[in-house]
Amino acid sequence: MRIHHIRLTDVRGVADRTYEFGDGVTVIVGPNEAGKSTVAEALQLLLEEKDSANKSSIRSIRPVHNDADPTIELSCTTGPYKVTYRKVFGRTAKRRETVLTVHTPRPESLTGDQAHERMSQILDETVDEQLWSALRVQQRHDVGQADLAASGALAAALDAANEGGSTLRDDGSLITRVEEAFGEFWTDTGKPKKVLTDADDAVVTASSQLAQATAELAAAADATAEHDRLVAQLRGWRGGLGELELRAKETAELVLGLASMKSALALATQGVTTAEGELERARERVAARTALVSQLTTLTSGVEARRALTEQ
Numbered sequence: 001m002r003i004h005h006i007r008l009t010d011v012r013g014v015a016d017r018t019y020e021f022g023d024g025v026t027v028i029v030g031p032n033e034a035g036k037s038t039v040a041e042a043l044q045l046l047l048e049e050k051d052s053a054n055k056s057s058i059r060s061i062r063p064v065h066n067d068a069d070p071t072i073e074l075s076c077t078t079g080p081y082k083v084t085y086r087k088v089f090g091r092t093a094k095r096r097e098t099v100l101t102v103h104t105p106r107p108e109s110l111t112g113d114q115a116h117e118r119m120s121q122i123l124d125e126t127v128d129e130q131l132w133s134a135l136r137v138q139q140r141h142d143v144g145q146a147d148l149a150a151s152g153a154l155a156a157a158l159d160a161a162n163e164g165g166s167t168l169r170d171d172g173s174l175i176t177r178v179e180e181a182f183g184e185f186w187t188d189t190g191k192p193k194k195v196l197t198d199a200d201d202a203v204v205t206a207s208s209q210l211a212q213a214t215a216e217l218a219a220a221a222d223a224t225a226e227h228d229r230l231v232a233q234l235r236g237w238r239g240g241l242g243e244l245e246l247r248a249k250e251t252a253e254l255v256l257g258l259a260s261m262k263s264a265l266a267l268a269t270q271g272v273t274t275a276e277g278e279l280e281r282a283r284e285r286v287a288a289r290t291a292l293v294s295q296l297t298t299l300t301s302g303v304e305a306r307r308a309l310t311e312q
Helices: 036-048 112-126 129-135 152-161 173-185 194-311
Strands: 002-011 014-020 071-078 081-088 097-104 108-111
Touching: 002 036, 036 071, 036 081, 071 112, 081 112, 097 112, 108 112, 173 194
Parallel strands: none
Antiparallel strands: 002 014, 002 071, 071 081, 081 097, 097 108
16 A cells, blocks of 8 residues: 555644655654654544444544544555545534545545445455554554464565565475574674674765765865856956957057147146236236326326417
8 A cells, every 4th residue: 555645634633734655755753742643543543443433542533622523534545546535533423424536447436334345345455454454553552573474465575585486384495594694694692793793884984984975075066166167257357358458458549649638738838828928918018008098198188288378
C-alpha cells in the first residue's frame, strides 16, 4: 500500500490537518501530545471499524470540548487500485458517513456499509494482513516478535532472495547463509567484530574527508564565480577602451585649443590695459579742453561788456 495523504478533522486534538506522504520516507515530528500517534490510530480505525461503531477506541478520538464528529480521509494506492476513502464517525446515525471512491482500474463510487465492505475486499486482495499488522507500531504498545509465519508476501520475498530456490520452509540454506554473513561482522554475543569497527572508522574518516572536499569544492566554486565576474568586468572595460581613447584625444585637442585661447586672452588683456590708459589720457584732455572753453566763455563775456562800455 502506498499512502498519498491522510486528512484528520476533529480527531482528538487535531482540528483539521492533512499529512502528505511522498515517495520516500515521511517523518512526522512534533512535541508530546501533538497528535503524532493519532495519525496511525486514525488510519487503523478508518480501515477496520464501521462508522456506526461505538467502541471505546472511537469515543477516545472524539474532541472533548465540542460536539464535532471525527472525520478521517485516506488517499492511497494498493495493488491496481487508487482510492479515496472517508468516514465520519458521527454521534448519531444521521451524522455518520462512509464514502469510497475508486479511481483506478475502473471508477467506482460507494457509500455506507457497501463502501466499507468493498474497501475490506480491496485490502484482502492487495495487502498482506499479517505483514501490515507487524509494520504498525503504536505508542504505548510493546514491540515484540511479530508472527509472520503465514505472511505470503514475506515468504515470496524470501524465496526470491534465495536465488529462486525452494521455499524457506523446505530449505534452510538461506538461513545458513544469513547466519554466515552475520558471523562475518558480529560475534555470537552481538558485539561488532574488528572488520565492522574498522569499516565504521573508515566511514567516519571518509565522511570527514568528504566534508573537507565539499568545503574546498565550495571555495573553488566561489573563486571560479569571482574569476568569471572579474573577466566579465575586464571585458567590459576593454569594450569601452576605444571610446575612452577617443574621448582622451578630444580632450587633448580641447586642451590645445584652450592654450591658444589663453594666449589670445593674454594679448587681448594687454590691449585692454593699453586702451584703458589711452582712455584715461583722453579724459584728461577733455577735462582740460572743458576748462579752457569755460575760461574762453568768461573772457568773451568780459570783452563784450567792455565793448558795450566803449560804445557808450
